[in-house]
Amino acid sequence: MRNRFLALPLVAGAAALALTGCATSSASGDASSDGTIKVVASTNVYGSIVQSIGGDAVSVTSILDDPSQDPHSFESSARTQLAVSKADLIIENGGGYDDFMTTLADASDTEADTINVVELSGLDQGGDFNEHVFYSYPTMVKLVDQVAKDLSALDAGREDTFQQNADALTKELEDLESQTAEVEQQDGGEEVAYTEPVPGYLFDAMGLENETPEAFAEAIEEDDDVPPAALKDTLALFTSGSVRLLAYNDQTSSPETEQVEQAAKDNDVPVVGVTETLPKGEDYVSWQQANIDAVKAALQK
Template sequence: MHSRLLALPLVAGAAALALTGCATSSASSDASDDGTVRVVASTNVYGSIVESIGGDHVQVTSILNDPSQDPHSFESSAKTQLAVSKADLLIENGGGYDDFMTTLAKSSNTTADTINVVELSGLDSGGSAEFNEHVFYSYPTMVKLVADVAKRLGELDSADEATFTENADALTTKLQDLESQTAAVEKTVDGEKVAYTEPVPGYLFDAMGLDNVTPPDFSEAIEEGDDVPPAALNDTIKLFSGGEAKLLAYNEQTSSPETEQVEKAAKDADVPVVGVTETLPKGEDYVSWQQANIDAVQAALTK
């Protein structure tokens, strides 16, 4: 299942040529001249993780970092492409979520390594079922990412390798605590029926043992930006009017008349609506963001 993140108009004309020209000389497999490792992440979710590990020894550019921005529409700029051309390490979600990263990397001729988080996760089995690419809600995947980032930062800046390892260990402990919390929730609400406008929190729901009953034709149409089949819309609304779903997770960064109708149906039926996002809210890091998500879901289910 592919989020539409992202039409990427290429930087045109002289600006593109200038950026391409500088990319060859500036891209490097080593840390920059000032000693910091330059990392470009597709979203601030991954940027936050790198910052937690690298601290002052990394310079992180997160391409999508505005919580009010619909992450499914993105336009590149000369500044963005320049950052990619100078990067020592790139981090992309993968799975069709942020294909603009591939486009940027190719157009800048960077030699930087890329971490593809979907590939790292091992969650995409390549089966016939639609794959949920929102792997940043999978805590085991984030544990894998932390280890990989620490390893690569250590290779790029061997002088600070011990710091990266120490910070990665501390972050891993926090992520494992999030896993423990979801396991505890599963023991109390296992099998509870829930719904979402898009499968953004799907891995969190799975970890909590929740049963997603959203009609696939509804969530897939919303995710792809397509028209929702009337029958799918009606079936989704009935989840709340009929009392089947006990919670609605609503993607706050993507809305449409259909999602607003579903949200209204949930509220009219006194079903809790929990807002979820695909990028970090202002002032949050990855752990605090996910802690808030766990707390919100748990509170809604025990309402």
């Protein structure tokens, strides 16, 4: 996916504190003497992982954390710029997903270490790459390890605590992996569809076969017009009963995706909602557990 977030120039004054299509976490990002490690994450997906490892030792600002908004537009502000300028550690998705982080970092002249999760994943081998690596549990295991190392380098006195928290989180992630392996054993090879490749790595781990026409998913992801032939072929997946479920990105919609969702419902194909940021009150593991449970339930219908 090409960069879908719009990083606009900062403007001075109180009006700059408004955000479009996102919200920041409760961490202000401007504390300088509270003794915590200041971390800025591009989304609350990564912010949640850092919080689980760092606990009270970290102050986390998640730039995108509003599940009710379309995450594909972003307007930078004085607040986000300040948080980045004071960060000890920055976490970005990479892969063109959140290029606004590079813009913010460059503008702030920050010297904070940066974790690029796509680079860490090793999944980008060129070609048609799915940058939604936060649905890849092996990648999240790598991220947990790296975050623990980086936090320990910033606060060596708490290294044991960071590592213990990281080990506990890794076990939870490995349990998620085990559950996807069980789905693959039972339902591997089943055909499914999605409006965008957000849950692509989850489907891969479950052995599910995506049948969505590439031209449809690409057009939706790039916010382009869907070719009529691609829309027709996508709708046919449901009228013909070719797929077992539709994964629908709840944070974005268009007339075409709504048409596809309605076609699924009209033909009794279960619709599984997926998101790119954490729902309110969820952490990473509970969010992904809900995703796994929803897919399993849909496959059983």
